[in-house]
Amino acid sequence: xxSQAPVPVADSAPTHLELHRLGGSVFMLCWTRELSPFGKPTxxxxxxxxxxxxxxxxxxxxxxxxxLAVAFRHNGHxxxxxxxxxxxxxxxxxxxxxxxxxxxxxxxxxxLRDLTAKARLSLxxxxxxxxxxxxxxxxxxxxxxxxxxxxxxxxxxxAPALPVAALVEGKLLFETALQSDFGPLRGAARLDGxxxxxxxxxxxLGAADRKGxxxxxxxxxxxxxxxxxxxILHGEGGLVIRPLPPRQPSQSLGRWWASKAASRDGLRNxxxxxxxxxxxxxxxxAIEMQRRLPLAVQSVHRNDDLPxxxxxxxxxxxxxxxxxxxxxxxxxxxxxxxxxxxxxxPIPMLDRLQRFPAxxxxxxxxxxxxxxxxxxxxxxxxxxxxVLQPRCEVRLKSGxxxxxRPSVQPADPAAIRARALSAIPPQFLTADALETTLxxxxxxxxxxxxxxxxxxxxxxxxxxxxxxxxxxVIPLYRVYEFLRVQVAAFAGDPWFAGKAELIYVLDxxxxxxxxxxxxxxxxxxxxxxxxxxxxxxxxxxxxxCNAGAKAARGPILALVNSDVIPAGNDWLPMxxxxxxxxxxxxxxxxxxxxxxxxxxxxxLYFKRDSKGVWLNHHYFKGMPAGYAPxxxxxxxxxxxxxxxxxxxxxFRDVGGFDHSYIIGDYEDSDLCLKVRRAGFGIVYVPGVALxxxxxxxxxxxxxxxxxxxxxxxxxxxxxxxxxxxxxxxxAIDGTAQxxxxxxxxxxxxxxxxxPRINLRRATAA
Numbered sequence: 020x021x022s023q024a025p026v027p028v029a030d031s032a033p034t035h036l037e038l039h040r041l042g043g044s045v046f047m048l049c050w051t052r053e054l055s056p057f058g059k060p061t062x063x064x065x066x067x068x069x070x071x072x073x074x075x076x077x078x079x080x081x082x083x084x085x086x087l088a089v090a091f092r093h094n095g096h097x098x099x100x101x102x103x104x105x106x107x108x109x110x111x112x113x114x115x116x117x118x119x120x121x122x123x124x125x126x127x128x129x130x131l132r133d134l135t136a137k138a139r140l141s142l143x144x145x146x147x148x149x150x151x152x153x154x155x156x157x158x159x160x161x162x163x164x165x166x167x168x169x170x171x172x173x174x175x176x177x178a179p180a181l182p183v184a185a186l187v188e189g190k191l192l193f194e195t196a197l198q199s200d201f202g203p204l205r206g207a208a209r210l211d212g213x214x215x216x217x218x219x220x221x222x223x224l225g226a227a228d229r230k231g232x233x234x235x236x237x238x239x240x241x242x243x244x245x246x247x248x249x250x251i252l253h254g255e256g257g258l259v260i261r262p263l264p265p266r267q268p269s270q271s272l273g274r275w276w277a278s279k280a281a282s283r284d285g286l287r288n289x290x291x292x293x294x295x296x297x298x299x300x301x302x303x304x305a306i307e308m309q310r311r312l313p314l315a316v317q318s319v320h321r322n323d324d325l326p327x328x329x330x331x332x333x334x335x336x337x338x339x340x341x342x343x344x345x346x347x348x349x350x351x352x353x354x355x356x357x358x359x360x361x362x363x364x365p366i367p368m369l370d371r372l373q374r375f376p377a378x379x380x381x382x383x384x385x386x387x388x389x390x391x392x393x394x395x396x397x398x399x400x401x402x403x404x405x406v407l408q409p410r411c412e413v414r415l416k417s418g419x420x421x422x423x424r425p426s427v428q429p430a431d432p433a434a435i436r437a438r439a440l441s442a443i444p445p446q447f448l449t450a451d452a453l454e455t456t457l458x459x460x461x462x463x464x465x466x467x468x469x470x471x472x473x474x475x476x477x478x479x480x481x482x483x484x485x486x487x488x489x490x491x492v493i494p495l496y497r498v499y500e501f502l503r504v505q506v507a508a509f510a511g512d513p514w515f516a517g518k519a520e521l522i523y524v525l526d527x528x529x530x531x532x533x534x535x536x537x538x539x540x541x542x543x544x545x546x547x548x549x550x551x552x553x554x555x556x557x558x559x560x561x562x563x564c565n566a567g568a569k570a571a572r573g574p575i576l577a578l579v580n581s582d583v584i585p586a587g588n589d590w591l592p593m594x595x596x597x598x599x600x601x602x603x604x605x606x607x608x609x610x611x612x613x614x615x616x617x618x619x620x621x622x623l624y625f626k627r628d629s630k631g632v633w634l635n636h637h638y639f640k641g642m643p644a645g646y647a648p649x650x651x652x653x654x655x656x657x658x659x660x661x662x663x664x665x666x667x668x669x670f671r672d673v674g675g676f677d678h679s680y681i682i683g684d685y686e687d688s689d690l691c692l693k694v695r696r697a698g699f700g701i702v703y704v705p706g707v708a709l710x711x712x713x714x715x716x717x718x719x720x721x722x723x724x725x726x727x728x729x730x731x732x733x734x735x736x737x738x739x740x741x742x743x744x745x746x747x748x749x750a751i752d753g754t755a756q757x758x759x760x761x762x763x764x765x766x767x768x769x770x771x772x773x774p775r776i777n778l779r780r781a782t783a784a
Contacts, residue, residue, distance in 0.1 A: 035050075035051040035052075036048065036049065036050050036051070036101075036114055036116070037049040037051075037129075038116060038118065038121050039121065039125030039129070039130060040118075040121045040122070040123065040124055040125055041090065041124075041125060041146075041150075041156070041161075041162055041165060042124065042156055042159045042160075042161035042162025042163075042164075042165055043156070043159050043161055043162065044092050044093050044094070045090065045091070045092050045093075045154045045156060045159075045162070046090070046091060046092075046093055046118050046121065047088055047089065047090050047091075047125065047130075048062070048064075048088070048089045048091070048101060048116075049086055049087070049088050049089075049130070050062060050086065050087045050089070050101070050103055050114075051080070051084055051085070051086045051087075052084060052085060052086075052087075052103075053084055053085075054083060054084060054085050055085070055105040057105050057106045057108075058105055058106040059077065059105070060077075060085075060087055060103055060104065060105035061075070061087075061103070061104050061105075062075060062087055062089045062101055062102065062103050062104075063101070063102045063104070064089065064091050064099055064100070064101055064102075065099070065100050065102070066093075066094070066097075066098065066099045066100070067097075071091050071092070071094075071099065072091065072092070073089050073090060073091040074089070074090045074091075074145070074149065074150055074153055074154075075087060075088065075089045075090075076088045076089075076141060076142060076145050078134055078135075078138035078141060078142060079134070079135045079137065079138045080133045080134060080135065080138070081133055081134070081135055082133065086133075086134070086138075087103070088142065088145075089101075090145075090150050090153075090154065092154055093118040093119075097117065098115050098116065098117050099115070099116055099117070099118060100113055100114070100115050101113065101114045101115075101116070124161060124164070124165050125165060127165070127168050127169040127172040127173070128172055130142070130169070131169075131172060131173065139173055140257040140258050143169070143170065143173055143258050144253065144258055146166055146169060147166065147170075147208055147210075147215070147251050147253075147258070148206070148208075148253070151166075151215050156215070157214050157215040157216070158213075158214040158215075163210065163212075163214065163215060166210060166215065167210060167249065170210070170249060170251070170260050173260075174259075174260050177259075177260055177261060177262065178195065178196065178261070179195070179261060179262040179263065179264055180193045180194065180195035180235075180237075180250055180261035180262070180263055181193065181194055181195070181264065182241075182264070182267070182269045183269070183270070183275050183279075184269060184270055184271065184272045184274075184275035184276075185269040185270070185271060185272060186238065186272060186293070186294060186297065186301065186304070187294070187297055187298060187300045187301045187304055188297060188298055188300065188301070189240055189241045190238050190239070190240060190241070190297060190301075191238070191239060191240070191241055191269055192236060192237075192238055192272070192275070192290065192293075193236065193237050193238070193239055193263075194234065194235070194236050195235050195261050196232040196233065196234060196235060197224065197232065197233045197235045197252075197254070197259060198231060198232060198233075199227050199231040199232070199233060200256040200257070201224075201233070201252070201254040201255070201256050201257070201259060202254045202255025202256040203224070203254065203255050204220065204222055204224065204252060204253070204254055205253045205254060205255060206252075206253040207220040207222070207237075207250065207251065207252050207253065208250075208251040209239070209248055209249070209250055209251070209263070210248050210249040210250075210251060211242075211243060211247065211248025211249070211263075212243065212248070213243070218239070220237050220238075220239070221237060221238040221293050221296070222235065222236065222237035222238075223235070223236045223237070223285075223286065223289045223361065223362045224362075225285070225286070236286065236289070236290075238293050238297075239263075241266055242263050242264065242265055242266050243265070243266065247262065247263030247264045247265050247266070248262075248263050249261070249262055249263065250262075250263050272304065272308060273308065273311065273312070276290075276308050276312055277312055284314075284359055284409075284410045285359060285360070285361060285362070286361075287314075288359070288360055288361040288401060288404075288406050288409065289361030289362050290305070290361075291305040291308075291309065291361070291401065291404045291405065291406050292361045292362075292401050292402050292404040292406075294404070295401075295402070295403065295404035295405060296402060296404070302404070302405060305404065305405060306405050306407065306430045309405075309406075309407040309408060309427060310407070310427055313407075313408065313426075313427045314408050314424055315424070316424055316425065316426050317410075317422045317423055317424040318330065318423055318424075319413070319421045319423070321347075324349040324350060325352075326346070326347065326348045326352050326353055326413065326415060326421065327346065327347045328344065328345065328346035328347070328413050328421065328423055329344045329345055329346075329423065330342060330343075330344040330411050330423040330424065330425045331343065331344050331345075331425055331426075332344060332394070332425065332428070332438055332442055333406075333407075333408070333409050333425045333428050334428050334429060334434075334435040334438050334439060334460070335400060335401060335403070335404070335405055335406050335407075335409075335428070335430075335435075336403060336405075336432065336435055336460060336463045336464060336467060337403030337463050337467070338398065338399075338403070338459040338460050338462065338463035339396055339397050339398040339399055339400045339403075339459060339460065340358075340396070340397045340400035340401070340406070340409065341394065341395070341396050341438075341439055341442060341456065341457070341460045342358070342368070342394065342395055342396075342397075342409070342411070343392070343393060343394040343395075343442045343443075344392070344393060344423070344425075345377050345379065345390040345391060345392050345393065346390065346391050346393065346413070347379075347388070347389075347390045347391070348391075352415045352416055352417065353369070353413065353414075353415060353416070354414045354415055354416045355367055355368075355369050355413075355414045356368040356369050356372075356411055356412070356413055356414070357411065357412045357414060358397060358400075358409060358410075358411050359409065359410045359411070359412070360400060360401055360406075360409070361401055361404075361406075365412070366397055366400075368395050368397075368411070371395040371396070371397070372393040372394070372395045373393065373394045373395065373443060373449075373451075373452040373455075373456050374391050374392065374393050375391075375392045375393075375443060375444060375447035376389065376391070376392065376447070377389070377390045377391060377392035378390065392443075392444075392447075394442040394443050394452070394456055394457075395456065396455060396456045396457070396459060396460060398459065405430040407427045407428045407429075407430060408424055408425060408426070408427055408428065409424075409425075410422060410423070410424050411423040411424070432463075432464045432467040432468050432471075433464075433468060433557070435460070435464055436461060436464040436465075436468075436681070439457055439460050439461055439464070440457075440461075440681070440727045440728055440731075441727070442456075442457065443456070443457070443727070444726075445726025445727050445730065446726075448726070448727060448730055450630060450632070450734060453730065453731060453734045454734070457727075457731065458731065458734070458735070461681060461731060462679060465678055465679050465680075465681065466678075466679075468558065468559070468562075468678075469558070469562065469678040472554070472555060472556065472558045472562055473554075473555025473556065474555065475524070475552045475553055475554050475555060475566050475570075476552070476553045476555075477550055477551070477552050477553075477570060478535060478550065478551045478553065479548070479549075479550050479551075480538055480539055480542040480548060480549050480550070480551070481542050481546070481547070481548030481549065482548055483520065483548050483550065484517075484518070484519075484520055484548065486572075487518060487519060487520035487572055487573040488518040488519065488573055488574070488575065488595070489518065489519050489520070489573045489574075489575040489576070489577055489591055489595060489664075490519075490520040490522060490567075490568075490571030490572060490573035490575070490576055490577070490667065491509075491515075491519050491520065491521050491522065491577040491579055491591075492522045492524065492564060492567030492568055492571060492576060492577070492578050492579070493505075493521075493522070493523050493524065493567070493579050493580065493581050494523075494524045494526055494560060494563035494564055494567065494580070494581065495523055495524065495525050495526060495527070495534065495563075495581050496526040496527050496557070496560075496563070496581075497527045497530070498581060498582070499530075499533070499534060499537060499581075501581055501582050501584065501712065502537060502538070502541065502581065503541065504584055505581065505583070505584055506521075506538075506541045506545060506547060506549075507545065508584055508585045509521060509547060509585070510545035510546065510547040511588070512585065512588040512589065512590075512591075513588065514588065514589050514591060514592055515588075515591055516546075516547055518591075519573075519577075519591060520550075520571065520572060520573050521547065521548070521549040521550070522549070522550045522552060522567045522570055522571060523538065523549060523550070523551050523552070523567075523581075524551075524552040524554065524563040524564070524566055524567040525551060525552065525553045525554060526554050526557050526558060526559070526560075526562070526563040527557060528553050528554055528555065528556060528557070531553050534551065535551060538551055550570065552566055552567055552570050554566060558678075559678070559681075559682060559683065560660070560676070560682070560683040560686055561675070561676035561677060561678045561680065561686050562676075562678060564578055564660075564675070564676050564686075565675040565676055565678075568667065568670055568671070568675055571667060573667065574666070574667055574668070575595050575598065575664065575665070575666065575667060576663075576664070576665055576666070576667045576670050577591060577594070577662070577663070577664045578660065578662070578663045578664075578665075579661070579662050580660070580661040580662070580711065582661075582711060582712040583611070583661055583662055583709050583710065583711050583712075584709060584710045584711075584712075585709050585710075586612070586708040586709055586710060587708070590609065590707045590708075590709065591664070593704065593706055593707050594607050594608075594609060594664040594704055594707050595664060597652075597702055597704050598664065598665070598666060600666065602700075603698060603699050603700055604699065604700050604701075604702055605665055605666055605669045605694050605697070605699030605700065605701070606658060606663060606664070606665040606669075606691060606694050606699065606700075606701040606702070607658070607664050607665070607701070607702045607703070607704050608620070608622070608623075608655075608658025608659060608662060608663055608664070608701070608702075608703055608704065609662055609664075609703075609704055609705075609707035609708060609709050610644070610649065610650075610703075610704075610705045610706075610707065610708045610709070611659065611661055611662065611708075611709055611710070611711040612644055612708055612709070612710050612711065613710070613711070613712075614710055614712060616643070616644050617641055617642065617643060617644065618637075618639050618640055618641060618642045618643070618644055618646065618649055619637065619640060619711050620637045620638075620640070620658070620659045620661065620711065621637065621638040621639045621640075621649040621703060621705065622637070622638045622653070622655030622656070622657070622658060622703035623635055623636070623637055623638075623655060623656060623657040623658055623659055623687070623688060623691070624636055624637075624638060624655065624656045624657070624748065624751070625656060625657075625688070625744045625747070625748055626748075631737075632733050632734060632737045633733065633736060633737045633740070633741065633744050634733055635657075635685065635687075635688050637659065638655070638703075644708070649705060650705045651705065652702065652703065652704055652705055652706065653702070653703055654700050654701060654702055654703075655701055655702070655703045656691070656701070656744075656747055656748065656751065657687065657688045657691030657692070657701055658687070658691065658701060658703060659687055660676075660686060660687030660690070661687075661711050662709055662711075663687065663690070665694070669694065669697065669699060670690075672697065673690065673693040673694055673696075673697055674693065675690070676689070676690055677689050677690075679735060680732045680735065680736075681728045681731055681732060682728050684728065684729050684732040684733075685732040685733065685735070685736040688736065689736060689739070689740070692740050692743060692744070695743075695747070696743070
């Protein structure tokens with residue numbers, strides 16, 4: 020029953036006032052009057068001479084009048100003065116009332132009486148949205164009771180939202196239907212015994228059916244055991260409520276997936292996005308569902324001249340989606356290629372395609388048919404969720420649609436990287452294709468592989484040296500036949516055996532038992548103590564070296580490849596003595612020889628190729644070991660990662676090897692450039708010679724593709740260091756280099772890589 024205080028009103032136009040208690044000490048004053056021709060009326064409330072905070076809303080009535088609803092909090096004043104102003108010539112109208120006389124809660128029917136449909140929704144929006152937060156009503160029991168009654172009176176007949184599948188971590192997938200005039204979702208809240216809670220609702224509004232209804236799916240926490248409450252949805256076209264049932268058993272996601280998602284690409288992809296956004300468990304469940312219940316592969320193969328196409332690559336990570344395949348369109352009938360996602364409109368792909376020549380297997384006539392290969396990248400596709408079978412539609416100019424769907428694609432970052440490296444043949448890979456199509460996905464793969472790398476395990480063989488003078492770190496990957504020769508050479512060197520700490524890092528942990536057995540036998544045979552750092556999984560050259568450096572205890576690091584064999588004793592002290600923190604010499608490298616005695620490395624330098632990309636070259640490569648210019652100790656732009664000796668503290672300060680490079684290229688020159696940026700020089704020491712059986716382990720990598728991986732790394736290296744390398748090589752050669760065809764990434768000043776020691780020019784063979 021409405022409780023209303025007596026309100027004396029100044030004599031003016033006919034008015035009517037009502038006072039309603041919303042809950043606690045919060046009230047709503049409703050001032051009904053004829054429509055004002057002078058302007059929008061306002062109400063100011065004051066008590067004891069002080070203005071009261073309030074919120075107002077103009078509501079239309081069915082008889083043409085208007086009602087100004089004002090919410091406010093009563094703080095115990097004896098009386099309140101309300102002043103209504105509409106800028107009219109009759110002046111302001113005032114009224115006095117005492118809120119203490121309104122004892123009972125407002126009755127929804129009284130409040131809603133005479134309001135237009137639009138006004139009802141506007142008032143409901145204020146009661147569910149701004150007013151509870153403004154006046155602290157979101158957890159007030161009286162207000163929650165009133166609001167629930169109000170909404171049920173406003174929407175007496177409404178279908179509930181039903182849970183259709185259990186997801187993970189107490190989340191449920193709900194389904195309901197909304198009318199077409201609801202429009203896009205603008206906000207959502209949940210009203211239950213815990214209060215009025217705003218929701219960041221993960222939702223999807225489907226296409227309209229024949230009756231104009233839209234299927235609406237959303238993800239929500241499991242309802243409480245007693246009463247599910249009300250879901251309040253704010254749309255562009257108004258407000259909707261849906262009762263939420265009490266907690267009840269829900270069917271498994273697998274059963275719902277098989278019945279509903281199997282034929283609904285957009286809904287299926289959207290659920291994958293939601294699962295991946297919930298947690299790692301959700302992401303794994305999304306992968307499992309797609310693998311457990313895969314969709315049929317769809318392609319168009321024809322032996323005539325009509326359009327044909329296939330989508331055989333569609334790998335996705337947090338950077339986006341990379342697709343690839345082939346198409347034939349002899350007569351130019353193709354209009355567009357559309358990529359479908361979860362809740363977004365289809366994405367036009369034709370202008371994104373990187374195209375290259377391709378040939379299809381021979382047809383019935385025995386002739387190979389030409390086709391167009393393509394690859395394209397879509398940033399931020401599905402919010403990085405692992406969508407393993409996205410759908411493409413090829414739209415012809417006639418209006419015909421051809422559907423393309425690949426087989427289930429990989430979700431593991433290493434497998435995604437391998438597929439991406441084979442997306443475009445090396446001979447057709449351009450700088451633009453690298454930058455816009457491959458590089459973003461590959462960068463995300465490298466980052467994910469780096470972040471998910473487990474902590475390595477360390478095994479020791481023999482009593483380790485208490486205070487090593489140097490730590491020798493050697494990564495191992497699938498090639499172990501040189502270990503016997505290498506360990507024998509190390510053990511036969513008295514200085515090494517007495518002062519060096521030997522650390523092998525196994526980057527192929529599936530061979531741990533084999534390698535541990537081998538190293539254990541070598542320790543027994545030669546008495547040389549050593550450690551084996553076993554990576555949690557294959558992480559690449561950079562990760563293996565960084566893990567070994569982290570385990571190192573010596574002040575000097577010697578980073579050596581497993582296929583490097585010393586030509587004699589005392590090679591380490593001869594290199595170490597060339598390091599000089601005082602003279603800012605931070606890195607040294609030896610002469611490296613092929614097994615026939617010819618030069619493999621006498622320092623590293625940079626030279627642009629025909630496309631303007633900086634490539635790594637070795638001075639005097641292939642020349643005889645005694646070639647005079649190669650036997651001059653001198654500063655060089657860099658040294659190869661096959662053998663780098665440097666200060667361990669400097670290695671740590673510059674961040675070690677960068678994990679952004681793929682497999683094993685350009686990490687060494689990147690490290691050298693970081694050392695130069697730190698103000699240290701790099702010296703080539705020809706008095707020390709080692710044999711290097713080049714690239715014996717990298718060729719064992721299943722992901723290694725010399726063309727694409729190397730081109731990517733060279734592009735990335737140039738993008739990072741273009742201006743600095745140009746200045747460095749200009750200082751050495753005394754000439755300016757050809758400018759890069761692409762603008763470099765922002766970097767430091769051009770001369771910051773030129774060391775304080777003089778660089779002498781060396782003639783490259």
